[in-house]
Amino acid sequence: MWWSALTGRLEQAKALDPVVERVAGVVATVLPRGPVKDALHGTWLGHALHPMLVAGPIGLWSGAVLLDLTAGEQGRDSARRLVGAGVLAVAPTAASGWADWSELGLAKRPKRVGLVHAAANLTTTVLYAGSWLARRRGDDRRGRALALAGVGGLAIGGYLGGHLAYAEAVGVSRTADEPPGPREWTDVAAAVDLAEGGLLRVDVGSRAVLLSRVGGVVGAVGATCSHWGGPLEQGAVQDGCVECPWHGSRFRLTDGGVERGPATNAQRAYDVRTVAGRLQVKGR
Numbered sequence: 179m180w181w182s183a184l185t186g187r188l189e190q191a192k193a194l195d196p197v198v199e200r201v202a203g204v205v206a207t208v209l210p211r212g213p214v215k216d217a218l219h220g221t222w223l224g225h226a227l228h229p230m231l232v233a234g235p236i237g238l239w240s241g242a243v244l245l246d247l248t249a250g251e252q253g254r255d256s257a258r259r260l261v262g263a264g265v266l267a268v269a270p271t272a273a274s275g276w277a278d279w280s281e282l283g284l285a286k287r288p289k290r291v292g293l294v295h296a297a298a299n300l301t302t303t304v305l306y307a308g309s310w311l312a313r314r315r316g317d318d319r320r321g322r323a324l325a326l327a328g329v330g331g332l333a334i335g336g337y338l339g340g341h342l343a344y345a346e347a348v349g350v351s352r353t354a355d356e357p358p359g360p361r362e363w364t365d366v367a368a369a370v371d372l373a374e375g376g377l378l379r380v381d382v383g384s385r386a387v388l389l390s391r392v393g394g395v396v397g398a399v400g401a402t403c404s405h406w407g408g409p410l411e412q413g414a415v416q417d418g419c420v421e422c423p424w425h426g427s428r429f430r431l432t433d434g435g436v437e438r439g440p441a442t443n444a445q446r447a448y449d450v451r452t453v454a455g456r457l458q459v460k461g462r
């Protein structure tokens with residue numbers, strides 16, 4: 179298909195990289211890591227926020243176009259309100275998208291596609307903002323034409339957004355296909371190999387498990403960061419959490435919960451015990 183070939187070329191478009199770098203610098207300044215950015219990621223929700231928010235503008239603008247095409251004069255006011263509400267809904271939607279995009283680290287392909295995805299959405303927003311203004315001034319014909327043109331932008335933005343999620347796995351838990359923990363207690367390491375305040379990665383079948391000892395309490399959670407697959411055993415231990423070395427997500431060492439984004443999905447947690455100087459883990 180020509181559009182998937184085009185998307186493939188977009189992924190390889192190194193010419194976009196200077197723009198990516200510049201925009202990334204602006205986003206990092208406007209949206210530094212912290213509670214606001216975490217809220218935009220959806221860390222508080224345990225789920226990426228952006229895919230939920232995109233339903234707002236898409237649904238509102240699609241409804242407006244449907245009214246334009248089917249309701250005639252009767253639908254004029256409702257269509258204008260829907261267009262305006264869609265424009266208002268763009269602000270949080272775009273902010274959450276930029277927050278996620280800015281934490282892709284060294285992954286260049288999704289950053290390039292994400293940049294064009296944002297450009298398509300910006301163009302669409304301008305078209306619908308113009309549509310609302312035209313309707314407000316009584317130029318309903320122009321308002322309908324701009325809204326109809328915006329459908330093209332919605333389709334392009336939606337296609338690229340879907341590509342980011344389904345082909346580039348942006349926002350997808352990198353540990354979603356990790357098998358559940360073993361049903362039986364499984365020997366993994368000698369207790370003396372895990373120092374106080376330390377981390378130890380062990381393999382349990384195909385699972386990578388991170389053992390920790392903080393204040394004498396031994397914890398066991400998945401060792402692969404759910405955000406983008408970072409190696410948590412290389413992270414720092416702080417306040418009962420491990421901080422991912424790649425983008426700074428923090429996970430509680432006792433239950434894998436997310437204390438700080440950009441990750442939104444918790445790490446899998448395991449039961450752990452010490453028997454005769456050996457550490458054993460079991461799935462929860």
Ligand code: FES
Pocket residue numbers: 403404405406407408422423424425426427439440441
């Ligand atoms: S891979 Fe991004 S925070 Fe861990």
